[in-house]
Amino acid sequence: MNVSEAVDKRMSVRKFRPDPVSDETLRSLLADASRAPSGGNLQPWRVYVVNGDSMTRLREFLPTQPPMDAPEYDMYPKGMTEPYKSNVFRIGEMMYATIGVAREDKEARRAQFGQNNDFFGAPASIFMFLDRQMNQPQWSDAGMFLQTFMLLAVERGLGTCAQEYWSIRHKAISTFVGAPENEMLFCGVAIGHVDETAPINTLRSERMPLEQWTTFV
Numbered sequence: 001m002n003v004s005e006a007v008d009k010r011m012s013v014r015k016f017r018p019d020p021v022s023d024e025t026l027r028s029l030l031a032d033a034s035r036a037p038s039g040g041n042l043q044p045w046r047v048y049v050v051n052g053d054s055m056t057r058l059r060e061f062l063p064t065q066p067p068m069d070a071p072e073y074d075m076y077p078k079g080m081t082e083p084y085k086s087n088v089f090r091i092g093e094m095m096y097a098t099i100g101v102a103r104e105d106k107e108a109r110r111a112q113f114g115q116n117n118d119f120f121g122a123p124a125s126i127f128m129f130l131d132r133q134m135n136q137p138q139w140s141d142a143g144m145f146l147q148t149f150m151l152l153a154v155e156r157g158l159g160t161c162a163q164e165y166w167s168i169r170h171k172a173i174s175t176f177v178g179a180p181e182n183e184m185l186f187c188g189v190a191i192g193h194v195d196e197t198a199p200i201n202t203l204r205s206e207r208m209p210l211e212q213w214t215t216f217v
């Protein structure tokens with residue numbers, strides 16, 4: 001598989017098969033992903049792996065914790081303008097359409113959103129933290145690490161879903177993984193084998209045409 005194929009094939013997987021992923025696979029994926037660039041080669045990523053038994057324990061631990069923490073960052077900008085607002089709206093509509101959930105069916109929407117809390121059935125996950133001293137450039141570095149990780153996962157036949165969802169349960173996750181106070185949770189990534197039969201995995205997200213976001217000066 002070449003890079004273009006991996007970029008094209010990567011998608012947010014929202015239903016996984018339960019088949020396990022070995023720690024060895026995750027270790028090698030992470031080591032390879034750490035070839036991602038970072039300003040000054042600072043390598044700001046701090047990653048916690050939850051897999052196998054610890055995933056079982058996390059699934060038992062989460063219901064014992066408050067269902068929601070005040071997030072430490074805004075998932076989207078407050079008062080978000082166009083075209084961003086419509087992009088977010090559109091992907092939501094498209095996603096619920098794949099599973100036949102109508103706009104007014106708040107309960108079914110909540111139930112699907114709640115699947116975040118079960119990692120969409122994934123057997124493995126990683127959590128990306130950043131030291132609180134880091135600034136915007138290092139958050140971007142973390143993003144590059146994550147995309148590299150997700151592309152390498154595709155190459156190894158695995159699917160992923162980045163999950164900022166965990167920013168609303170950051171206390172539970174920080175406690176569970178034992179992250180120190182100076183580390184802030186950015187997001188999780190659910191990892192596993194793609195359930196190819198799941199309607200939700202037929203979602204192919206759109207992108208704005210290049211002319212809308214590129215200026216050749």
Ligand SMILES: Cc1cc2nc3c(=O)[nH]c(=O)nc-3n(C[C@H](O)[C@H](O)[C@H](O)COP(=O)(O)O)c2cc1C
Pocket residue numbers: 010011012013014091116161162163164165166187204205
């Ligand atoms: C940092 C980050 C956090 C995300 N958080 C979530 C999340 O919590 N739950 C979810 O279902 N999708 C999440 N997504 C997936 C996005 O919705 C998805 O990337 C976008 O709609 C484009 O679709 P694609 O990944 O299939 O190309 C996240 C993506 C990124 C990059």
